[in-house]
Amino acid sequence: MAVINVNSISKSFGKTQAVKEVNFEVEKGRIFGLLGPNGAGKTTAIRMINHIIIPDAGTITINGRKASSQTQKMIGYMPEERGLYKKMKVGEQLIYLARLKGLTYDEARKTTRYWLDRFDASDWYHKKVGELSKGMSQKIQFIATIAHDPDIYIFDEPFSGLDPINSEMLKEIVIELRQKDKTVLFSTHRMEQVEQMCDDICLFNKGQVVLKGNLREIKQSFGKNTVTIEFQGDPTFLDRLEQVRINNRSTNFAEIRVLNGQDIQQILQLAMQHAEIYKFERVEPSLTEIFISTVGEDNINPKELA
Ligand SMILES: Nc1ncnc2c1ncn2[C@@H]1O[C@H](COP(=O)(O)OP(=O)(O)OP(=O)(O)O)[C@@H](O)[C@H]1O
Numbered sequence: 001m002a003v004i005n006v007n008s009i010s011k012s013f014g015k016t017q018a019v020k021e022v023n024f025e026v027e028k029g030r031i032f033g034l035l036g037p038n039g040a041g042k043t044t045a046i047r048m049i050n051h052i053i054i055p056d057a058g059t060i061t062i063n064g065r066k067a068s069s070q071t072q073k074m075i076g077y078m079p080e081e082r083g084l085y086k087k088m089k090v091g092e093q094l095i096y097l098a099r100l101k102g103l104t105y106d107e108a109r110k111t112t113r114y115w116l117d118r119f120d121a122s123d124w125y126h127k128k129v130g131e132l133s134k135g136m137s138q139k140i141q142f143i144a145t146i147a148h149d150p151d152i153y154i155f156d157e158p159f160s161g162l163d164p165i166n167s168e169m170l171k172e173i174v175i176e177l178r179q180k181d182k183t184v185l186f187s188t189h190r191m192e193q194v195e196q197m198c199d200d201i202c203l204f205n206k207g208q209v210v211l212k213g214n215l216r217e218i219k220q221s222f223g224k225n226t227v228t229i230e231f232q233g234d235p236t237f238l239d240r241l242e243q244v245r246i247n248n249r250s251t252n253f254a255e256i257r258v259l260n261g262q263d264i265q266q267i268l269q270l271a272m273q274h275a276e277i278y279k280f281e282r283v284e285p286s287l288t289e290i291f292i293s294t295v296g297e298d299n300i301n302p303k304e305l306a
Pocket of ligand 1: 013016017018036037038039040041042043044045
């Protein structure tokens with residue numbers, strides 16, 4: 001039985017259909033990524049799973065029980081809009097929130113100390129939340145979500161605002177949750193995080209699911225019609241390639257998706273005429289490429305895909 005079962009849910013706000021007949025399942029002990037361009041309906045779906053808003057149609061079950069204020073208690077939920085009490089001190093706030101989730105004072109204090117220490121944030125115990133930077137309060141919000149040790153976690157854009165060190169720390173903790181057989185669903189625009197963490201994904205576009213399943217299988221199904229190239233020299237030869245789409249381009253690297261039967265050998269030959277080639281490899285497409293080819297370039301602001 002799936003831990004989270006989303007069955008044909010729809011939701012409109014006035015004339016905007018935010019979510020349209022969406023289905024997906026999240027299995028126990030797995031990390032599930034919810035992806036999609038801005039406005040695709042991810043947060044609306046997440047709010048429905050957390051019973052913050054109610055679907056116009058369709059059903060959601062959590063561990064087999066219809067989503068309700070009761071199932072809300074089974075979930076550690078970090079919403080997109082971060083809500084901490086700015087005037088309260090970090091330590092007392094985390095203890096207060098953990099106690100609301102049912103922990104005794106001693107348990108709440110112990111877990112607060114543990115997680116602040118894990119995030120190198122023990123010094124903040126007596127600081128007011130209002131004095132923290134965006135990234136610092138993001139970490140506190142994350143601790144508040146996980147400290148009571150629920151079995152299900154839902155994070156809406158957990159990496160936004162975090163520097164690379166803290167993103168890495170958060171990633172490690174999410175992977176640890178899976179090792180403890182916890183179930184995690186999170187939304188993100190950070191494709192590299194998804195590639196490194198997720199077992200399964202669901203890609204939304206315009207309120208509908210356009211791609212879902214096991215990440216490994218999805219990548220395999222796209223075939224090895226992509227090359228990555230590392231080179232030294234003038235990168236403008238890349239602009240001369242026809243019938244390709246270039247992603248993840250930098251001064252000495254590019255990921256080239258080969259379209260319409262373009263010959264990979266010709267790409268190599270052209271590259272060798274203009275640059276010193278360090279590496280030329282035929283690979284499965286990156287998730288960025290899968291995202292763009294599925295959703296369509298017109299629907300994406302490139303800045304969305306970090
Ligand atoms: N409370 C609301 N009232 C009116 N429209 C809303 C409301 N919430 C969401 N929408 C609309 O529903 C659509 C889906 O929004 P949603 O926030 O679910 O997208 P998202 O995929 O989470 O986007 P992003 O990646 O930008 O966070 C958008 O067109 C948005 O304007």
